[in-house]
Every structure is written in structure tokens, then in C-alpha cells.
Amino acid sequence: MQCEKEYDNFFHYTIRLMLADVMDDDVMVELSTLKSANSRFMFTRSLLLKHEMLASTLDDDFEYDHPSVSKSLRQSGNALFRAELYEEAADMYTKSLRGSKPTTELYALAMANRSAAHLHMGEYEHCLRGARVAMTANYPSKLAYKLYERAGHAERILGMVERAKESYAVCLTRLDEADMSAEDKREFGAAVQVAATECEQVLIERKRTTKTPIAEHLVGGRNENIPALSAFVQLKMSEDMGRGVYASRDINPGDIVAIDEPYICGPARDDTEVCQYNGCLKLDFALLRCPKCLLAYYCNEDCMNKDYKEGHNLACPITCFIRFKIPGISRMNELAMKWFLKDYLKMGLKKYCSIVDNFSESKIDPITRGFDEIGQYKSDHFETAYSLDTRENKMPMEVLFFFNCIAVDMLHNLILSGFNIPERYIGSVGASLVRILTVLDLNCRKLNTNAPTVSCRSDTYTIALTLYPTICLFNHSCDANIKRSGKVTDRIRVMKAIQPIPKGTQLCCTYVIIIKGHDKESRQRSCNDRFNLKCYSQPCINNLPTFHFIPEHHSTLAYILNPSMADIVSSECKKFVEFTKSVEAKDHCHHLNYLYSFIKLLYTNVKRPFALYEDCLEMIGNAHSISTNVIHVFEGSWTMNIA
């Protein structure tokens, strides 16, 4: 079964029910007779409660704490450190860490000492990570200045001068708490001040020599009704694809057609560090950890405080359970909880429940779904994100039941943690969590081609889960005419035209697959497997041949549409072939105007698919985006190298 491969522990609930003699089929039949989301949630909840399938406490079962052993190992590490045997000392501190709970002073001391050993070993990234972990653990405040000084040194050596300057500044303020003579403090402070001033000078010089990037603007300005889209587009319905975005004016390659921000976002993986705050999502390393759950990471204390206010204070006690105990896709479940808590805190329970209770997909006109009462479709509106397509009607009942079980489990844990919710609201909140899970599943997990990514060797990894409500209006085409541009790790997503888009043409990105190298059958299979949809994009309707049938040579006159242009096209094709041989891929971004003019020439004068057109298209798409390469993704540490 496909679902088994897509979600972790997919049979978790059904197996337990079967052990309690409850038949899978009976549950699905009963569920399918229930018409409202609210009643489906309550039915699932009573089933899981009746068969005692929900936790009774939030106590974790991790066993640590051998404090005396841990302390003596650290002391052995200190002796090795004093003997300047730093590698051996670091190993000893690692052993000390294993015996202590991550929230204790013992742990913080061993972590901090190991970071000092790493500094001496020239392991600056490890040093920095350790210092940052110790900062948010229970490290004695009278010693905190040392951590910030060390972090500053490591950051400076790693080229993170801005962060180094901040660390030195904190070091100087924490120096007040230090247990040392006034004279020693003065001397120490003066040395740190010198380092901070040197950082400042580097930053001034960098600012002087760095070109400010040109601000990107939507072509034609903002759309009146959908502000994240260009004024040169409009929404229209089609029978095959539902709503879609169409050009209301001619659009040129390179024109910006959308600039969207996620309604909700969060890290996608455990092995890359991304700031968890919804308004940040910065990719960095050695981030600060939430000192309570130790599972949420932030680039600075400001982001940590903002995330607490937006709901992490409520999610924190259950993050461990959602991450490690609840089936499905843990990061997706965490994101659903984050979404609910953010809006619960913003609106209050009563208003939240009244909005979700009034939402009914069937009553909404498909073209105005997500628009507010004054006709605006805004990516930062709850109703806009909440009303995104879910394809729930095509969802197998087993998956719907699975999502209901996850929502029951998550809400149950939230209540166990002390969250107060009157019984009359439980159905509404639970049903909304199911809806949120299904919105995220389609528009964030499956449809993730615009999510932030990094590259490692020849692979690309999604590092964050992002729900872009306006970008979700674009349908898929196997011959996309728009694509993401700019830094691919960025939270804000800019979409640019990569082909000419004449007035009246639909703007489409690709969800999964393009014509180059794939025949219609494999494309259709891919769309069906991933999205359960039959693709009605033009290449599939016209059964566009695959790359294998694209003429390799530009002189194939049979492909010229306009005979009077044959000579010009032929000579420009020769120039383009020369261009591809002489200009390296990394420099294509400096020749975009040339590439735009070439693709425009071919667009009107050759019949597609045409090899050089497809090559030029790929070059434009790649040249628009700036990718970040990382080295070591899976070893608990990684290094950035901006390409």
C-alpha cells in the first residue's frame, strides 16, 4: 500500500484496534457514513479512548543521571586538558555528557569544557556548537562570559563576523556576573573590546565593498486582489485544472510574477539547522536550542522569544511526544500544531472555533475560495491558508482515519500538558487539526518544489516545510513557464517567468516532472502517484515527444515555423552553440539578457520541442536560482559554502 511508504508507522492505530478486536473495515464504513469533520473526529476520539490507546501521562522514559560518574569523568577531562591533551580531554567530556541529563548544570559544564578543548584542536564548528548548547543549558551564570568569548573567537575564525561581534558584546555584559577581581575584569574586558572593534572594522569594510542587491519587484506592480501576484495576471477557472493563474498582459522571461511568504513554516529535518521561528527560517549552524525541550532551534534569542509568544511555550512540553511518539510525518505534525497554536493565541478559542465551524468547502465558490469579504486573497490570512485545496474527496478513507487519529493523539497530549479546552470546543479544534494536516499534506509535503533546499554533492534536500498560499494557486505543467528564483534557502519565494508568456496563457510551475527526458506515460504516472491527479497540461494533452525525439541539431529546417526567419534563426543557433561551449554554467547568470532574447526568438520561430530551446530554458531556470551547497549533511555537523 502506497500510504505505508508515505507515512511512518501508518498501521500504528489500526493494528492496536485489531488487537482489541475492532475490525478495520467496520471502522472505515462507519467513518464514511459520518458527514461532518467534527463528528468524524469525535468518533475517532471515542474509539481511541475506549480502547485505551492514548497516553495517560506525559512522563518521558529517558534514563540518565549518574551524576557522580559524570562529574568524575569531567574532572579526568580537566586533568587531560591541563596537560594540553585536548583530543583525549574532548573524548573524556563526551563520556561525561552521556551520563547527565541535558537540562542539568553537569551537562552544561561538560559541554562547555568540551567546546574549549575543540577550540584548542582547531575544531571551530564543534567548539561553537558546544558553546551555544551550554549557553541555553544550565551553565553557571558567573562563568557565562567565558562561553560568549569562546563563541566569538570561533565565529570570527569561521568568518561569521556579525555574530562574533554580538557574542563579544554579550560577553562584556555577562562579565559583570563573573567571580574575579576588578583588575582582572578590566584586563579581560579590554581584550574582548579589542576583538569586538576588529570585527566592527571588518564589517564596515565588507559593507563598503559589497554591492547592494537590486530590489526585486512584481512586473506591473502588485495585483489589486492578490497582492503576492503581479498586476499582469488574473485568476480564471478551467474544467480540467480548477482555478489557475493566467497572463492578462504579455509577460517576458525574467519578469517577476509572484513574491510570496509562507503562512506557516518550520524545519524539515533533524540534520540541518534551520531557525524554527515562523518569521525567520534562517539556515545556519550552531543555533541556540530551546532550553526546555532541547528540540527547537533558533538563530538568536529574539527569534526564540517571538516563537515562544506565537505558541512554542504551549507546544514545548509536547514537542518530544509529537516528534518521537506520534505516527505520520513528525515535522508535519509539529507544523500542524504550530499552526493551530499560532491562530488560537491570535484569535482566542471562541473566535477560532466559530471560524472553523463556519468553514465548509462545499459551500464555497471554487473561484473565490480563500478570498475575504472585500475580495482580497492574502497569504497571511488564516482563512486563505485554511481553504487551500486538500483533495480530501479523493483521499482513501484509511488516510483520513489516520489523520483523525493523529489529531486525536496530538490534542490529547496538549490537554495532558495542561492546555485548557472546554469539552464543547474539542470537536471543532480536533476537526480543524485534521483539516490543517490535510492542507499541509498536499500543499506543503507533496507539493514541495518551491520549499527551501540545499544541495549536497549531486543531491538536493528540502530543509524546511513551507506553505505558500498564493504560489499554491499555480497549476502544474510538464512545460513550466515560471520557476522559483533567488536564494533557494530563502523563506520568501520569488517566482519568475522563464519563457515568454503571451496574454491569455496560463502561468504554470512544475510540481514534479518536466518534458525533458520523460515521456507522457512516465509523467502521467508520476503525477498520479504523487498527487493523485491526471495531468492536463499542454504537453500531456498534445503528447509532446520526449527529449529523445528532439532534434539535436539546430539546422533542422523542418522545425522552422517562419521560413523568412530561417537564416537569422540558423545563425543565432550557431552563436548559441558557441555560447554553451565557451561560457560555464556558473556564469550564465551574467548573460541572462542574451538568453532571454534567444529564447524569445525561438519561441516565435521554431516548433517545439527543439533541443536548443529546451537547453536555453534549463539555463535560464538554473541561472535565476542561487543554491547553497552544504558539505556533510548527515553527520550531525555540516558546513555551508555559498555557491
Ligand SMILES: C[S@@+](CC[C@H](N)C(=O)[O-])C[C@H]1O[C@@H](n2cnc3c(N)ncnc32)[C@H](O)[C@@H]1O
Ligand atoms: C495547488 S492546487 C492548484 C490550484 C487549484 N487548481 C485551485 O483551484 O486552487 C493543485 C490542484 O490543482 C489541480 N491541478 C494542478 N495542476 C494540474 C494539472 N496539470 N492537471 C490537472 N489538474 C491540475 C489539481 O486538482 C491539484 O490537486
